[in-house]
Amino acid sequence: MTRKAEGAAMYAGGLPLAPRVAEEASRWYVLFMSGAATDEDRRAWRDWCAADPDHERAWDHLARADARMRELAGKPAYEALSRERRQQGRRRALLSAGFLAACIGPAIWAADRNRWLRLSPDFTTAVGERRDVDLPDGTRITLNTDTGIDVRFEGGERLIRLRRGEILVATGHAAQYASMPLRVETEFGRVHALGTRFSVRQGTDATHVALFDGAVEIKPVGQGAAGLVLAKGQTAKVSEGRAQATGPAGEAAMAWLRGELAADNMPLAEFLAELSRYRPGVISCDERAGRLRISGLFPLADTDRVLAAVGRLLDVRIVRRTPYWVVVSAPG
Amino acid sequence: MSSSDAVLHRRAETLYAEHHSWLAGWLRHRMGGEDVAADLAQDTFLRVLTSRELPLLLEPRAFLATIARRLMANHYRREAIERAYLEILATLPEARMPSPEDRRLVLEALCAIDRALDTLPAKAREAFLLAQLEGMKYEDIAARLGVTTRTVGNYMVRAVQACFFAQEHSA
Numbered sequence: 001m002t003r004k005a006e007g008a009a010m011y012a013g014g015l016p017l018a019p020r021v022a023e024e025a026s027r028w029y030v031l032f033m034s035g036a037a038t039d040e041d042r043r044a045w046r047d048w049c050a051a052d053p054d055h056e057r058a059w060d061h062l063a064r065a066d067a068r069m070r071e072l073a074g075k076p077a078y079e080a081l082s083r084e085r086r087q088q089g090r091r092r093a094l095l096s097a098g099f100l101a102a103c104i105g106p107a108i109w110a111a112d113r114n115r116w117l118r119l120s121p122d123f124t125t126a127v128g129e130r131r132d133v134d135l136p137d138g139t140r141i142t143l144n145t146d147t148g149i150d151v152r153f154e155g156g157e158r159l160i161r162l163r164r165g166e167i168l169v170a171t172g173h174a175a176q177y178a179s180m181p182l183r184v185e186t187e188f189g190r191v192h193a194l195g196t197r198f199s200v201r202q203g204t205d206a207t208h209v210a211l212f213d214g215a216v217e218i219k220p221v222g223q224g225a226a227g228l229v230l231a232k233g234q235t236a237k238v239s240e241g242r243a244q245a246t247g248p249a250g251e252a253a254m255a256w257l258r259g260e261l262a263a264d265n266m267p268l269a270e271f272l273a274e275l276s277r278y279r280p281g282v283i284s285c286d287e288r289a290g291r292l293r294i295s296g297l298f299p300l301a302d303t304d305r306v307l308a309a310v311g312r313l314l315d316v317r318i319v320r321r322t323p324y325w326v327v328v329s330a331p332g
Numbered sequence: 333m334s335s336s337d338a339v340l341h342r343r344a345e346t347l348y349a350e351h352h353s354w355l356a357g358w359l360r361h362r363m364g365g366e367d368v369a370a371d372l373a374q375d376t377f378l379r380v381l382t383s384r385e386l387p388l389l390l391e392p393r394a395f396l397a398t399i400a401r402r403l404m405a406n407h408y409r410r411e412a413i414e415r416a417y418l419e420i421l422a423t424l425p426e427a428r429m430p431s432p433e434d435r436r437l438v439l440e441a442l443c444a445i446d447r448a449l450d451t452l453p454a455k456a457r458e459a460f461l462l463a464q465l466e467g468m469k470y471e472d473i474a475a476r477l478g479v480t481t482r483t484v485g486n487y488m489v490r491a492v493q494a495c496f497f498a499q500e501h502s503a
Contacts, residue, residue, distance in 0.1 A: 008451075008494075008498040008499070009498070009499050010493070010497040010498060010499070011497060011498075011499040012497060017497060019493075022493050022497040023489065023493060025497075026488075026489045026492040026493045026496070026497070027489055029492055030485055030488040030489050030492060031485075033463065033470075033488070034470045034481075034485060035469070035470075058497075061496070061497070062492070062496055065495075065496040066496075068441070069445075069464050069465075072438060072441055072442070072445075072465065073464065073465050073466075073467060074465065075420065075466075076417055076420040076421055076424070076438075077417070077438065077442060077465050078461055078462070078465035078466050079416060079417075079420045080413050080414075080416040080417035080420060080442055081413065081416075081442055081445065081446055081449075081461055081465070082458065082461050082462075154499070
């Protein structure tokens with residue numbers, strides 16, 4: 001067990017990195033930060049990045065760590081780390097001397113998942129936006145409307161944390177990541193992927209999982225909660241301490257990938273709740289209108305047009321109080 | 333469970349049964365009877381039991397005390413950082429107060445940086461914090477620390493490696 005930075009194992013993107021590459025990347029980073037970099041430096045840096053995939057991986061890792069750091073920047077953060085150091089320096093030195101003297105055991109492996117916790121998610125989409133994110137292991141994640149995820153490749157696993165919204169994951173198979181399991185984590189549980197394509201959607205009281213290819217294992221949070229292995233084409237709901245199968249995946253589970261909202265005899269209240277995920281503001285409807293049924297494929301790119309279509313298909317009145325407040329009611 | 337898993341499991345059980353109450357007492361004594369001593373005893377065993385390998389221990393109590401000491405130091409560091417952070421926040425106008433959730437995230441991140449920079453000389457640490465968190469220029473940092481700009485650059489290179497690339501190997 002050592003506390004020295006020199007000789008400590010270096011990692012980038014969850015995989016070991018040669019100390020030499022870590023040092024070179026750090027030198028480039030510091031040069032750019034100093035503001036003294038010339039155009040010639042920039043050209044040399046581009047060559048360095050292109051010369052080796054490890055260089056690129058190291059730089060990518062630095063850029064992300066830098067972005068996380070920037071979110072912390074500011075007086076309170078600096079003062080918290082700097083001021084108390086001055087006050088506590090002495091006592092601490094004594095503690096670590098005692099600690100080093102007593103050091104006998106092997107390295108205790110304990111990955112610190114929170115190491116680079118940040119305030120905003122790594123990747124996001126705005127309301128109505130859809131976006132693909134490609135990860136270094138070949139995994140592609142499609143983010144649906146109003147979605148936020150964090151990606152951590154460290155501690156021997158590939159972890160995707162779904163903070164809000166909905167994603168489709170198509171797992172990648174780059175050889176160097178083969179031994180690192182891929183998991184999607186939400187407030188309610190974890191989905192362990194075994195070479196696969198699946199979607200995860202975060203609701204207020206549960207996470208919904210739909211599996212299109214391969215296999216996944218779902219583990220709800222909570223001690224002793226039973227896991228669930230999901231079969232292809234099936235869906236599941238994960239809530240506090242519980243995962244349950246919820247039947248075959250319907251058309252609706254995939255439609256958003258094509259930018260469509262699919263409804264098959266869906267109650268209008270549910271349909272409008274879905275639609276409102278894709279537009280800013282509120283859509284409200286009265287109880288009688290909410291019980292009407294609607295079917296069809298609707299383009300999500302223009303939610304005003306969808307609302308107009310609803311008005312044509314069903315006997316309802318649609319009133320825009322403001323662009324952000326739409327009221328749907330059955331004529332009484 | 334494979335046979336080596338079973339051996340490990342039994343070894344862990346024995347360790348817990350024979351030394352848990354001793355460790356809890358040891359921590360309570362050192363921490364002046366604080367409630368947190370019981371949590372740290374639990375955490376210590378958690379570290380040991382979730383580690384990839386559990387060696388045959390000649391001096392199990394010295395081994396446990398080593399880990400417990402480190403956790404205790406982390407605990408006090410965390411408290412000190414939290415205190416300093418909250419004191420600064422208290423001087424801010426109310427509108428700029430971060431939410432409790434944001435405060436928790438910031439504290440987590442600050443403690444992680446603090447641990448990563450733990451190995452560096454005081455001036456290198458200070459240079460890194462001034463550059464990264466205060467956005468200070470290298471020339472100004474050099475003047476403040478009484479070193480050359482070039483030295484600040486060298487400090488930064490070491491700190492960037494420690495903070496952004498080095499993996500933590502112990503709690």
